[in-house]
Amino acid sequence: MAGFLDDDRPAPKRAHELGQDLSQLAVAELDERITLLEAEIERLKDAREKKSASRSAADAFFKKA
16 A cells, blocks of 8 residues: 555655755755745735725724714
8 A cells, every 4th residue: 555655756845944954955946936935925915915905994984983
């Protein structure tokens, strides 16, 4: 049964971990991580903006009532 689990598929790529040792990464890998992290930062900013707008709308609604 173990043969089914021990196949030749590559292991899933680990996400970047904060504080991770970067000395073993190539420049291309660092560039890739920077791109991914910048995209994640933008996603977080968008989510924050939507939540802030939703909160402002709720505050405005309840202040009028």
